[in-house]
Amino acid sequence: MTVLSIQRRAMGRPPTLHTSYRQTFRLWRGKEWAWLLAGITVAVLWPFIVNAFWLHLSNLALIAVVATVGLNLLSGNARLVSLGQAAFLAVGGFAAGILGAQHGFPFWVCLLTAAVAGALVGILVGVPSLRLKVVYVAITTLALHFAITTMVSIYQVEAVRAHGIVMPIPDLGFVKLGDSRPWFYFLLVVTVLVILAALNIQRSYLGRRWIAVADHEVAARSAGINIAGAKLWAFAISSAIVSLAGALGAYYEGVLTAETYDIQLAIVYLAMIIVGGVGSVLGSVLGAVLLTLLPYMLDFAMKAGGIALSGGSLNGIHSIAYGALILLFLLFEPLGLAAIWYRIRNAGMLWPLKYTPLEAKR
Amino acid sequence: MLGAGLPAGPVRPAQGASIQQLTTVLGVAGIYALLATGIVLVYRTSRVVNLAQGHLAILCAFFVAALLAAGYHWAAALPATIAVGCVLAAVIYFAVMRRIVGEPPFVGLMATVGIAILLRGVMVVAFGGVTITTQPLLSGSVSLFGADLSATHVLVAVAAWLLVGVIVAINHFTSIGLFMRATTDNVILAAQRGVNIDRIVCLAWVIAVCAAAAGGFLHSQRALVSTAAILIGVSALIAALIGGMDSFRGAVIGALAVAVSEYFVLLHFEARYADLAPVALMLVILTIRPWGLFGTPEEVERV
Amino acid sequence: MSQRIAVLAGSALLLCTSIGVIHSQTQQPYVIGYISDFSGPFVDTFSPVHDGFRAHINMVNLAGGVNGRQIKTVVRDDQLNATRAASLMRELVTSEEVNSIWSLSLSSTLPGIYALAKRFNVPAISSVSAIKSTLPPAEDYAYSTGSPFEVAGEVSAKLAIKLFPSKGKLMCVTIDSAGGFAACGHTAASASAVGFTNDSLMFPPAKVEYGAIGQRIANSQPAVVVTHLPAGLAPGVLLAARSAGYRGPMLLHNVAFNEATLVKAMETAGNFENTHVFSRYVLAHDPLPAVAEIGRALEKVGVKPADFSGNHIAGWVHGKLAVEALRKCGFPCNGEKLNATLSSLSVDTGGLSGGPITFKADDHQGTSWWKTYSFDPASKKFKPTGEWVEAASKLAYTVGEKK
Structure with missing residues (x-):
């Protein structure tokens, strides 16, 4: 575990000379102007480049990025593996559904309440997890999954008496989020804010504390870290972000159904952080985008290959793809797509010199 | 008019009903215990929590049902399924589990999640994701203690508990079992004393998958087989956690607790909370005794 | 040499036919969308429905199409996932430019699809599941040829009292969902009206262990059990109830289950007695000539006669x-x-149902007719018992109404 964390940190940094601690942890190095400009241009033009369907998929991917960044703080940085991702998404979705659709509260209030509700549920699950380690935490969150999904489906039956809660169209005051295009810009802003927040949390005392606890609890405790506090903060912040994503998803889809939040969803989100890169924000983004698009890319490939999309095994093929990706990345690239990108970047920056990152040998 | 003269529901002695209920619960608990024993065995030897046990069980159930539907006699279909289970176990061990020895527990857990979702896909691709019924081996009913019991239910209960007994006996009375227990207690010391850890862990996986296959087959005898049925693996996992991940006795008690709590809530309370009952029971027990009823307290620190 | 001539002649023939096909298709076809579950948990329901639909469209296309044009169906698999279903609907509407979405899958995917239908002005028509959106007052662009739980609930007690006039306790068994709640609510309301006493059991949809459910049915000792269970679950509950010793009559709402699976479940339970099904469309075991005709059409698209089920007929009507x-x-x-056309459409089913499917401006479900079938152990087939019973789409009872 320790080797893995050192490796992760070594991979994440560009191979340049740092003369102070502050320099190492700086997010903005003053050289990213070109990247920033290119990013903004693409982002602004994106809705006009792609067709309506791909814009819709981009929106789904952005929501998935928010949720994955949240999950990666908990399961990647604090190493508290959560099988409760679908439950936290459901908490956010139904908080928004109850307040926004059933009681008519404004959009912003619902988003904030969803985040707060998520944080509270997170702390609630965090408390029994304080005495437990990885596997048991996973099981506790699995228990949470069953509890929450049962509760929301009972709520749907008893209080709504319908198969889904129809969400209102959010009104930001200056624009209504009805079409995919305004949604894209809105979601992009939210995603960028969440990513910046996550990057800042990771390099702050709060985030470094999580990594220390995950690496060696006893050592962390002897260094004066409040273990319980660190774990509870991890649960609270991560669940708040995930619930926010759940609320965004509910508003974006327009209809909220309890059946959406199944265990498969939780597993797909774990696949996202493994494929993307455990503990890395960049990894969360890459994993979320790749795995959100994967089923549709597979559909596309099958259609191009002349295979009927109603052949009766599509679900199986998607499942096999998720499972195979999890296993392949665990076995051959445990640090995920992020590591691949860092390797390429470092090689590019140092070319023609050779650079071998500190790598754990199996 | 049709049905006018038909009997309006059964009238049976209360004692018969309670024996019948007992058989049902014992059958379900036996299947959970069989799966849970496999989970415990793998955990004891390699400290990996196998989240794919239910998937393995139902995959094998689909396989045996396909063989039976193709006209093979069950005496041929069952050994064939066990053989496939053994191969599957060996593949899982050598292709995945062996390569992640020594990694943090997180990796082992995620590997079994990956295997689980992969197997689910294989199930859908190979068997079409449909719901199937298997032809039961026995038909008719048996009279036991003055109650008319379905022969299938009796068979399931007896076979499941017999197999659990066999696995526990292997662990306690054979030399392989001795090696397994040595591996559980201290891997490095066991390896030093000449125990082939590789072979022992592989064997544990083989036994676990065979237990899953048997559990899946018995499940198919008394209920429908579909991809949704992989949830019996979750029940088995909860059973193992309630009992303590490293204790066979715990797995048995845990399986009984899960089956009884499910059954009791379904029968006497709101049926909609039936799935929550075992989960709630597990949470209570894990809060008071994180290592389970019969587990070793140190295990909580390990994984 | 003769081989070469044969090959040449064959390819020439192929060329001619393909030119012919191309020629006949130079006219733009109708493009319709079809979203259903082809690999999710309800594949055994929706795959036959699609086969029935496909067989009918195929027959019409071979006979020259509609208004001289072929019908092109763009099919997508939603895997019973509401998010995916909504995404696919967006894809079909924006990329494939379909004018309607057909079949759909279970009720959990319907609200999302109907909301999008209204937004894109593309009608969505469900084939099996039906939710309140299509009952009067119907939502715009939402249609159904399926069996709404509310209507089925109301008609089930009427059918039960006809079959079992001895009265007593009617037990309604369903899954814990909005549809299940509506089904058993309306069953109970109409059962009380005809003189039954009520009991009901709602269990979690994810349940795989039916032992206790069967026991609960047996312990309740009802005069008749009515189930409103989607395919896959009904045979399981039947099996469990029989295994637990319940020998009384069971009246199963045909929510698109496969007759063969049901027969197998009865075989497994070792009990063929007293099993009845009520259905909006005829079952495949019905001796009607129209049913045999569908069987022949299905064989042309590759469906084996042994697999022929009521789901195919529902798909055919669709x-x-x-x-x-x-x-x-x-x-x-x-x-x-198309929406304007649908909102005042009446289609005769040719005896496959008790009457035509009629949509009106505020009623996108229409009056339905229901028929009961009883299992005959001797021929191992379901035999029709009694005539069609009419059920209005306007509900007679109000159950648990909330806004």
Whole structure:
């Protein structure tokens, strides 16, 4: 575990000379102007480049990025593996559904309440997890999954008496989020804010504390870290972000159904952080985008290959793809797509010199 | 008019009903215990929590049902399924589990999640994701203690508990079992004393998958087989956690607790909370005794 | 040499036919969308429904199409996932430019699809599941040829009292969902009205262990059990109830289950007695000539006679409605025009149901007719018992109404 964390940190940094601690942890190095400009241009033009369907998929991917960044703080940085991702998404979705659709509260209030509700549920699950380690935490969150999904489906039956809660169209005051295009810009802003927040949390005392606890609890405790506090903060912040994503998803889809939040969803989100890169924000983004698009890319490939999309095994093929990706990345690239990108970047920056990152040998 | 003269529901002695209920619960608990024993065995030897046990069980159930539907006699279909289970176990061990020895527990857990979702896909691709019924081996009913019991239910209960007994006996009375227990207690010391850890862990996986296959087959005898049925693996996992991940006795008690709590809530309370009952029971027990009823307290620190 | 001539002649023939096909297709076809579950948990329901739909469209296309045009169906697999279903609907509407979405899967995916239907002005028509959106007052662009739980609930007690006039306790068994709640609510309301006492059991949809459910049915000792369970679950509950010793009559609402699976479950339970099914469309075991005709059409698209089920018939009727709607709509037929056509459409089912499927401006479900079938152990087939019973789409009872 320790080797893995050192490796992760070594991979994440560009191979340049740092003369102070502050320099190492700086997010903005003053050289990213070109990247920033290119990013903004693409982002602004994106809705006009792609067709309506791909814009819709981009929106789904952005929501998935928010949720994955949240999950990666908990399961990647604090190493508290959560099988409760679908439950936290459901908490956010139904908080928004109850307040926004059933009681008519404004959009912003619902988003904030969803985040707060998520944080509270997170702390609630965090408390029994304080005495437990990885596997048991996973099981506790699995228990949470069953509890929450049962509760929301009972709520749907008893209080709504319908198969889904129809969400209102959010009104930001200056624009209504009805079409995919305004949604894209809105979601992009939210995603960028969440990513910046996550990057800042990771390099702050709060985030470094999580990594220390995950690496060696006893050592962390002897260094004066409040273990319980660190774990509870991890649960609270991560669940708040995930619930926010759940609320965004509910508003974006327009209809909220309890059946959406199944265990498969939780597993797909774990696949996202493994494929993307455990503990890395960049990894969360890459994993979320790749795995959100994967089923549709597979559909596309099958259609191009002349295979009927109603052949009766599509679900199986998607499942096999998720499972195979999890296993392949665990076995051959445990640090995920992020590591691949860092390797390429470092090689590019140092070319023609050779650079071998500190790598754990199996 | 049709049905006018038909009997309006059964009238049976209360004692018969309670024996019948007992058989049902014992059958379900036996299947959970069989799966849970496999989970415990793998955990004891390699400290990996196998989240794919239910998937393995139902995959094998689909396989045996396909063989039976193709006209093979069950005496041929069952050994064939066990053989496939053994191969599957060996593949899982050598292709995945062996390569992640020594990694943090997180990796082992995620590997079994990956295997689980992969197997689910294989199930859908190979068997079409449909719901199937298997032809039961026995038909008719048996009279036991003055109650008319379905022969299938009796068979399931007896076979499941017999197999659990066999696995526990292997662990306690054979030399392989001795090696397994040595591996559980201290891997490095066991390896030093000449125990082939590789072979022992592989064997544990083989036994676990065979237990899953048997559990899946018995499940198919008394209920429908579909991809949704992989949830019996979750029940088995909860059973193992309630009992303590490293204790066979715990797995048995845990399986009984899960089956009884499910059954009791379904029968006497709101049926909609039936799935929550075992989960709630597990949470209570894990809060008071994180290592389970019969587990070793140190295990909580390990994984 | 003769081989070469044969090959040449064969390819020439192929060329001619393909040119012919191309020629006949130079006219733009109708493009309709079809979203259903082909690999999710309800594949055994929706795959036959699609086969029935496909067989009918195929027959019409071979006979020259509608208004001289072929019908092109763009099919997608939603895997019973509401998010995916909504995404696919967006894809079909924006990329494939379909004018309607057919079949759909279970009720959990319907609200999302219907909301999008209204937004894109593309009608969505469900084949099996039906939710309140299509009952009067119906939502715009939402249609159904399926069996709404509310209506089925109300009709089930009427059918039960006809079959079992001895009265007593009627037990309604369903899954814990909005549809299940509606089904058993309306069953109970109409059962009280005809003189039954009530009991009901709602269990979690994810349940795989039915032992206790069967026991609960046996312990309750009802005079009749009515189930409103989707395919896959009904045989399981039947099996469990029989295994637990319940020998009384069971009346199963045909929510698209496969007769063969049901027969197998009865075989497994070792009990064939007293099993009845009520259905909006005829079952495949019905001796009607129209049913045999569908069987022959299905064989042409590769469905084995042994697999022929009531789901195929539901799909066939669904296809029939699609064809009639397109015929009346004319060409070009966009979503809005098709919606206008659908909202005043009446299609005769040719004896496959008790009457025509009739949509009105505020009623996108229409009056339905229901028939009971009883299992005959000797022939191992379901035999029709009694006549069609009419059920209005306007509900007679109000159950647990909330806004």
